[in-house]
Amino acid sequence: DVKVTQSSRYLVKRTGEKVFLECVQDMDHENMFWYRQDPGLGLRLIYFSYDVKMKEKGDIPEGYSVSREKKERFSLILESASTNQTSMYLCASSPRSGVVEQYFGPGTRLTVT
């Protein structure tokens, strides 16, 4: 079974803090994704990566950065957390070719106070 794990299920941070969200997948997938999910807005793509050290902006990259130093790990960084970044963050992965479905982690509920 594909396994995508995220470092924390719940996280509470203060405004202005630097926040790291970690995602690890164990299926040797090339593609990895970070989304945020908010009520009424659905899933919105923040950043994605199709290879080590490669990254592409999604629809809402402002206020976020990412790092992919190893194939299995994709990190989302909030440089200076703000209250409007309170959200559910979901990581996903998929193989490079063939199947297009994405496999999701359990999510991190981030609260910025």
Next chain:
Amino acid sequence: QKEVEQDPGPLSVPEGAIVSLNCTYSNSAFQYFMWYRQYSRKGPELLMYTYSSGNKEDGRFTAQVDKSSKYISLFIRDSQPSDSATYLCAMSATSSTLGRLYFGRGTQLTVWP
């Protein structure tokens, strides 16, 4: 206009009812169509996957794609309380190396006993 439109509901039905969930889209290049199910406080999981037009059946679930109308549906027969979840449609233009999916906002379904 979002590329994928989905009525967020909520939808509430009695056990045993037939449920119809729908999405419309604007990008005629979409070829791959998926339905994800997301239980509360969990990540989305792939439920059904269809390539191009036509129907696909899996137990109580049937996915339909009408590319001429840019309209996809998910039908749930004999709905059960365990079907209570948020259902997200997702689609992709190609099985490209970048693997990006475009999601609807999700429809929240409650099946009451």
